[in-house]
Amino acid sequence: MQTIDALDSTLRSYLQPDQSTQVRRAYYFAEQAHHGQLRRSGEPYVTHPLAVANILADMHMDHQSLMAAMLHDVIEDTGIDKSAIGDQFGDTVAELVDGVSKLTQMEFSTLEEKQAENFQKMALAMARDIRVILVKLADRLHNMRTLGVLPTGKARRIAHETLEIYAPIAMRLGMNNVRMEYEDLGFSALYPMRARRISAALLKARGNRKELVDKVRHQIESTLEQEGHDVEVIGREKHLYSIYKKMKSKKKSFSEIMDIYAFRIIVDSVDTCYRVLGSVHSLYKPVPGEFKDYIAIPKANGYQSLHTVLMGMHGVPIEIQIRTREMEEMANNGIAAHWLYKSDSQSASGSHARARQWVQGLLEMQQRAGNSLEFIESVKIDLFPDEIYVFTPKGRILELPRGATAVDFAYSVHTDVGNSCVACRINRRLAPLSEPLQSGQTVEILTAPGARPNPSWFNYAVTAKARTNIRHFLKHQTREDSVALGKRLLDKALVAQDSGLDQLSDTNLADYLQQNEYAELNDLLEDIARANRLPTITAQQLLGQSSTETESDSDTQAAPVAIRGTEGFVVSYGRCCHPIPGDPIEGYLSSEKGVVVHRESCKNLGDMRDNRERLVALRWDDEVEGEYDAVLRIEVENRRGMIAVLATRINSMGVNIEKISTEDKDYQFTYVDLEIQIESRVHLARIMKRLRTVDSVRRVSRVTN
Structure with missing residues (x-):
């Protein structure tokens, strides 16, 4: 069992003595507040906040975060309120504790609504202080580590929520170590049999692969050593959940997934990253189209690295990641790496700025969402970005999730641009708003003053910001x-x-x-x-x-x-x-x-x-606007290509065809029913007149019932 003394010695290695004393004081306060309370495992309740503080201490978090970790369940589980914590430890710590605390006073109709409300409250607290989410992530991590003592149903529910919300948040904040542990623990709780089988297969494969892995590592190390590079080469192994996801999504067997060998090369500077890349490309042939430069264009969570895939000996693919020690630290701990808290008035850079930008986006979504369930759906969409990078006409780079369209691009530029968007140019050619964007494209949005969002945009808008704004605008318009x-x-x-x-x-x-x-x-x-x-x-x-x-x-x-x-x-x-x-x-x-x-x-x-x-x-009204559906029944001779002829004639008049269906009248004639969009009876009469001039058309009439 962890003790406050062991934690104290860890804290003194990077905090001021008076700061570690304050953390110890918070521990004694929590111990007193939770006196007599036990965890399901039978341990005193205070062991949980102590374990959460230890997780944060391993990330070298500041003393206020550690104090909040010690006190995070005090408001919820004891009679002590926020003001009492503020009097004892200051308003900042009280705000952090309140942000992490769940909503206990409110009644909810469903469990989903309760979870959504809790997350919504936490998002608001995160906007004030990003450390709220770091304390919450550490709290959830310890709960996941001790999931075994809970009833199966409850454990599965917590594991599902962790995989759905908390693992993606850790990923978004660049905290890779936390994310991987969440995923493996969640996977084992949800699918214990699958986890055991993959784990056993992994142990077996590790023994079979050892010789080849050592040989490849030795070749890379000796080549880089000869060229004078001081590097560290680490064999990288996929974790259980990523193997399972890959097997499921790519429909591949375990042996096919494990055919790929992966290595990470840690170097001293950015310049060396690119030199080492040249060296490994001369050692083994690179696979075309598999090189990614996340150093020049970092991922949304601040992750930086060079990625390449090589064709090694015996035709075995080798994945290589090349990064500096700082990038390695950032990849593992993300926003928590070398934590130095900055107030809003000070400039934040790198992952701090990105995290704050993401939280601001959350806040905007929360304000526009109709309710907490709608908000959490938007957050889920926002948490799974496989990014593409596109350019504005002025050369600014925008990050969007894969599958994003010009509508998403327009809303990411500005809400007003999205609301008044009418068309787009992709690489200077006019393109449909529904066309998925590709990395490297230049996108220009055309707007019109009287334009408004179209409900059909929901079918292809991907980003949470676009969908939330479209929904908000349409709701507002509907009320008017x-x-x-x-x-x-x-x-x-x-x-x-x-x-x-x-x-x-x-x-x-x-x-x-x-x-x-x-x-x-x-x-x-x-x-x-x-x-x-x-x-x-x-x-x-x-x-x-x-x-x-x-x-x-x-x-x-x-x-x-x-x-x-x-x-x-x-x-x-x-x-x-x-x-x-x-x-x-x-x-x-x-x-x-x-x-x-x-x-x-x-x-x-x-x-x-x-x-x-x-x-x-x-x-x-005398001045009617819009287009209206009308159905025409056309009797035509049974001739090959007649539907194409009719569709071409209608298309030449600039009329949309909504639906086409056919019905045989007899061996010689067929009925073709066309649902088209027209503006008025006069417009319809003009279309019917043009259709009657088509050869093989015998009769054109309007279907009214």
């Missing part, structure tokens, strides 16, 4: 659309009662909103637009009438509501009859879809006439 439509519907219902929204007294309106628990009028109008409240009944209640008094009144006394096509999600168009501008229309208030527009002659509308209070008189 709903309020505007709700106002028109309620006003129309009030006009039918010889009144109007502007004629209602403020007192009556305020009383009605209060009785129905609406914070403001806009909330009521939004509910009306979404058909959660019927405008006719709401109008009657606002005027103090009962529904029976106005049964004889007809809605036709008021002017129909005008549909402009810009209402957004609160107005949808019946898939049964495909109404288009120019058609006589009527609306039905659906509690799921808001106002659904149908043609007056639609058969389905006839079935809805029993609920007259849900029917709304509609008309098309």
Whole structure:
């Protein structure tokens, strides 16, 4: 069992004596606070915070982080509050402890929601002080090491959460040693049988490979020694979880994965890295396309190294990583390497700056997310970046995850650029916004003042920032659309009662909103637009009438509501009859879809006439915008290539085809059903006229039901 004395001697090797004394004081405070509490293993509870502090001491963390590690469970598990810790050890330590503590006072409907809320709180604390996450990572690491004493179900849940959230965070912060231990411990807890089998196979393979590994290492060492390089060559072995992931993703057997031999070469300077690269390339032939320079362009987490793959003796592939001692330290401990805490006012460089930038991005996501579950989904997307590097037209490099598109690029430049993006140029050629970007490309975004995000961008936006901003913008737009439509519907219902929204007294309106628990009028109008409240009944209640008094009144006394096509999600168009501008229309208030527009002659509308209070008189506005779906049935001769001819003719008119289907009429003729996007009845008539001029087209008609 670790002791405070052993920890103290470690701390005195790199901290000031008064700082290590403060850590010891925090230990005694925690020991007293947790007095009588035991861990599941039967040990005194204080052994856990002591072990967490030891993990941080191995990373050479500062004294405040170590004090927070000692006290991190005090708020949650004892009667001591944040202010008491602040009085004893200062506000900074109290803030750190509070950031790491879980939310215990709140009730959550699901376990997922609780985990998401906890992480959201931790993200906010991280934005104030990045050390919060380092204490939390050390806390989780010790919990993973002692997972064996927990019930299987709980252990599996913690292991799953660690692999899903905490291992990627450690990776993002460049803490490779912590990440690898998380992954191996999590893998063993989730899949004990698989872990045991791979571990046994690894031990067996190690014995078989030893001779060849030693021979390759000796060749590399002697070649570099002859050239005067002072280097350290280490044989690098894959850990269990990375072997398992590779076997699963590449669908390869264990023997195929273990065919690759890996070495790490540690040198004294950046200049030597490139000299050593030349030496190993002259020793063995490099594999084309496998060289990566992460020194010139570091990874998002600050990782730096040269990577190359060589074809060694007997045709065996050899992976080589070349880096300096500082880069090795950074690769293993990331942001915790040579920790020197800097306040926000001071400039931070390297991994500190990158980590702070990532946390700022988290904070922005958190502010725009609708709820904690939505936020944690965005974080998961953001935590698995396999980076590509693209250039802005001015030569600035941007890091994006693999599979990112121009939409992701636009939002990474600035939120406003993303929101007003209309097109892009990739390497000076116009390209679709959905095209995945490749490393080295130059991307230029074209914007327009009136442009707005498109819901279809969700299908190919990859980054959390892009998806969060698109969702936020569309939600905001949807509310504006709903309020505007709700106002028109309620006003129309009030006009039918010889009144109007502007004629209602403020007192009556305020009383009605209060009785129905609406914070403001806009909330009521939004509910009306979404058909959660019927405008006719709401109008009657606002005027103090009962529904029976106005049964004889007809809605036709008021002017129909005008549909402009810009209402957004609160107005949808019946898939049964495909109404288009120019058609006589009527609306039905659906509690799921808001106002659904149908043609007056639609058969389905006839079935809805029993609920007259849900029917709304509609008309098309004089200035209608947007495109609408229409279905054409074309009777054609059975000839090869006819669909291609029809598609080409429609495409030449600049019309989008949404769907094509065919149905044989008889041996001589076929029906081709085309769903196309048009602007009005006149536009549709023009398209039908052009299609009738195609040879072998016998009849063109519009399908309405």
